[in-house]
Amino acid sequence: MIKNLTLSAAKLSCIVLITLLACNRAIHSEVSPGQITAPTIAKSPKNIVLMIGDGMGLGQISAGIYANGNKSALERMEYIGLHKPYAGDQLITDSAAAATAFACGVKTYNGAIGVDMDTIAVPSILEKAESHGMPTGLVATSTIVHATPASFISHNAYRKNYEAIAEDFLDTDIDLFIGGGAKFFNQREDGKDLYLALRNKGYQVEDYFSKELLEFDFMPHEKIAYLTALDSPIPVAQGREYLGHASTKALDFLKHKSTKKGFFLMIEGSQIDWGGHANNAGYLISEMQEFDQVIGQVIDWANKDGETLVIVTADHETGGFAIQKESTMDSLVTAFTSDYHTGTLIPVFSYGPKAELFKGIYENTEIYHKMTEVLGFSVQD
Numbered sequence: 001m002i003k004n005l006t007l008s009a010a011k012l013s014c015i016v017l018i019t020l021l022a023c024n025r026a027i028h029s030e031v032s033p034g035q036i037t038a039p040t041i042a043k044s045p046k047n048i049v050l051m052i053g054d055g056m057g058l059g060q061i062s063a064g065i066y067a068n069g070n071k072s073a074l075e076r077m078e079y080i081g082l083h084k085p086y087a088g089d090q091l092i093t094d095s096a097a098a099a100t101a102f103a104c105g106v107k108t109y110n111g112a113i114g115v116d117m118d119t120i121a122v123p124s125i126l127e128k129a130e131s132h133g134m135p136t137g138l139v140a141t142s143t144i145v146h147a148t149p150a151s152f153i154s155h156n157a158y159r160k161n162y163e164a165i166a167e168d169f170l171d172t173d174i175d176l177f178i179g180g181g182a183k184f185f186n187q188r189e190d191g192k193d194l195y196l197a198l199r200n201k202g203y204q205v206e207d208y209f210s211k212e213l214l215e216f217d218f219m220p221h222e223k224i225a226y227l228t229a230l231d232s233p234i235p236v237a238q239g240r241e242y243l244g245h246a247s248t249k250a251l252d253f254l255k256h257k258s259t260k261k262g263f264f265l266m267i268e269g270s271q272i273d274w275g276g277h278a279n280n281a282g283y284l285i286s287e288m289q290e291f292d293q294v295i296g297q298v299i300d301w302a303n304k305d306g307e308t309l310v311i312v313t314a315d316h317e318t319g320g321f322a323i324q325k326e327s328t329m330d331s332l333v334t335a336f337t338s339d340y341h342t343g344t345l346i347p348v349f350s351y352g353p354k355a356e357l358f359k360g361i362y363e364n365t366e367i368y369h370k371m372t373e374v375l376g377f378s379v380q381d
């Protein structure tokens, strides 16, 4: 018995060896004699654009596609993955813990801005990029001190400490930020004038009140702070339209400022989430459509640039939003199971050099680790 088995095993390895040799010959026969083929190593991108649709789950993406004549800029993305969005203390995350996972690579408690479970500050990818001499920017359709953008630049135990979060913008060298919340900079309860402090630090500071964003000339020798609203910007459906313009201007500006090192830019479609909280499908879909349009513009830009990795994802799903049985492509019948976030896995779309790193299923903190790996930052940086 034992002998037989050994024999069969030997026969088997023979067959395997012959097959391997045959395959090997087949591969080599495609290469003409003398020709040397080196394995192609995908080059790393210089720039990273991280686009976050707050509250943008697959239901939101699907509704956006159907409401847009069955098409989306996301169809141009090269790789798709899924991340697990749960927080450090709860299964259902909020935007602060989720953005801190992307920005700093740690699972933390809901409400935490750039700090770990013990409220200790953790350096963000934006801060690391700055210390590597890369220009950086944040663009959002919420206030710029709201949880998602804040987690990239601020360290605070609690997301609603908006005035303290605004002050943290002065502790970094961020090159550009565009979003709402002017009142946290120049109409503060503590009376401080952060417009003045920013100007003293070399920023060109403008807002919705002083100058139209469309007429605003981004001077490349300066840093840019543009506040789009006193408090939260209005929804798209009520006339907000700056995200596309702000994003492309930011890309051109950061590209112009960057040298051999690239840049890091985070763009947030903030109000998809607010449509979900309001259980308002129309609100959610119009915000989704704007974000999709901006994704298309960013892909166009990255395609021309050739050295830019674009990542599109969400922090979590909001509303348990579903497209119901009675729906047609032209007329969606939708329902919500919640007025808060849900725990469903979240898609990650990627485009450009090293986009393949973002396929698979992984923790939300991996987005940070993959981005820092691509940029060549070490753990000690």
Ligand code: MG
Binding pocket: 054, 095, 142, 146, 147, 148, 149, 268, 270, 273
């Ligand atoms: Mg947000």
Ligand code: ZN
Binding pocket: 055, 095, 273, 274, 277, 318, 341
């Ligand atoms: Zn939310």
